[in-house]
Amino acid sequence: MTQYKAPLRDMRFLMNEVLDYPAHYASLPNGKDADPEMVDAILDGAAQLCEDVLAPLNHSGDIEGCHFDNGAVTTPKGFKEAYRQFVEGGWQGLSFPTEFGGQGLPMSLNLFKSEMMGTANWSFAMYPGLSVGCINTLMQYGSKKQKAQYIPKLVSGEWAGTMCLTEPQCGTDLAQVKTRAVPQKGGSYKITGTKIFISAGEHDLTENIVHIVLARLPDAPEGTRGISLFVVPKFKVKADGTLGERNAVNCGSIEHKMGIRASSTAVLNFDEAEGFMVFEPNRGLEAMFTFMNTARLGTAVQGVCHAEAAFQGALPYAKDRRSMRALSGKKDPESKADALIWHPDVRRMLLTQKAIAEGGRAMIYDALKIGDHMFNASAAGDAEGYKAFDSKLGFYTPILKGFLTEMGLEAANLGVQVFGGHGYIKEHGMEQIVRDARISTLYEGTTGIQALDLLGRKVLMGSKGKCVRDFTLEMVRFARPHLLRRTPLGAMARNLAARAAEWNLLTTAIMLRAPKDREVVGAASVDYLMYSGFVMMGYYWAGQAAKAEELLASGQGKESEDFYRSKVQTAEFYFERLMPRANAHRTGALAPTRSVMQLDNEHFAFA
Known part of the structure; x- marks a missing residue:
């Protein structure tokens, strides 16, 4: 079984020596506390959490998977305790404003942490990861009441968030969304419809789950121009912030998936559930793109995560496993055969994994600097600045998401190849990386969708x-x-x-x-x-x-x-x-x- 070790030396090389993050943070309004000493402490703490708590649950979580019973979902053994440690460490609020209970640090620091979490245990990382997009959407488009009602609990990690787009008849083509939102007295809406493939849609890690849902008003125009956005909590929230009765949103089932089996992917049924509009009528897709772009960057990180995990698994095996002699002569004369790493084709595979992981990490880390500026411009109400940074990051995003997930999947497959037949069985953990990586080229828009976005739109x-x-x-x-x-x-x-x-x-x-x-x-x-x-x-x-x-x-x-x-x-x-x-x-x-x-x-x- 592979053991995860956070690649702190490479991360610090990029941050401190190549991309000059100390100067970058010093230039940000929310970066004054992100001095090198603080950043090092955060990286070390995140590494410890990932190596000691999350990584040991990766294989067992995959074997056990999530359990579904009459609408309730139970996560694998150890996940609740790990999530408790995650919350107590304040990790969810790392990059969110102090006014909502966060630590107010730059957005990029959260992604550095997320990379380590994702490599250690991608299934676990998805639960708090989906909440990030939910928070970002509410911070940018939510009303004052919605921000006060939901964001502090989401930032603390006490509550979780989701993104509810896909329906049985449509995935990427959101013009076909059928979920309905009927206005009620008092400003609420009754939301009715079915959403599928909802990551972290139901689980036992938090006391409430806040769903961000796309739906149509009764008089909405056809197509994407007629989609609105709503916040629909699993449990209704009272005026004083405490939880009220269960809302009419229920988990009909969870998917039996190829990979990321410890992450619950739910079918959610909304049966006149109480919801509240976010942003403006018929402009929901515009607001949802905040969530989607956050998720696409997170998925790009997944490509690096799986390349890193596959490399960390394959390298020690290639050094220890012995097979045949090197063509240029004996390399390990005291043994009956030479280590795999002496064979040129094995070295080709290892170097490909290393090049993908470390090259992809550099691409993402530089893009995150743009993201830091974009989020600061948004917080300051600088519409022109936000538009400029968003446009620049928009060019990177489909390349990062599409290219890095394809290459991360290749690196994962190479990990199995280095192991040979041993890579195809479960005990070494290499086949799990392939199964977990496969979804990355599909969700948040397939590679083809990213390609159309890049070439056509951008x-x-x-x-x-x-x-x-x-x-x-x-x-x-x-x-x-x-x-x-x-x-x-x-x-x-x-x-x-x-x-x-x-x-x-x-x-x-x-x-x-x-x-x-x-x-x-x-x-x-x-x-x-x-x-x-x-x-x-x-x-x-x-x-x-x-x-x-x-x-x-x-x-x-x-x-x-x-x-x-x-x-x-x-x-x-x-x-x-x-x-x-x-x-x-x-x-x-x-x-x-x-x-x-x-x-x-x-x-x-x-x-």
């Missing part, structure tokens, strides 16, 4: 390619000082400069084809997203290599030298072995739409 319609031009300009600025260097970094810089031009040409080519071919965006979008992901990750690997080369030149202790040298060498591996995949995706994105669309529907056949 690049072509939203900015006419400006978001790509802005990012590639950053790439060129980074590359320029290193172009003539005869070092690994010089080769990376020249590659990035060429990719910057290529990315813009690819974007322009699709943009010119789109008016003549209505299907080109759908046909090209996933290849375009994956191309963008490989190039973006290359930029962040080059940045890590540049800082590592700089620190190596300045003279470090042997342990640090080994760490920095591994950074440069992993970056070399990425550019020579993984970055070339971008070429195939570019070719696919430019291929004629005809090859996708020409086969008649009736000619799709089994035989």
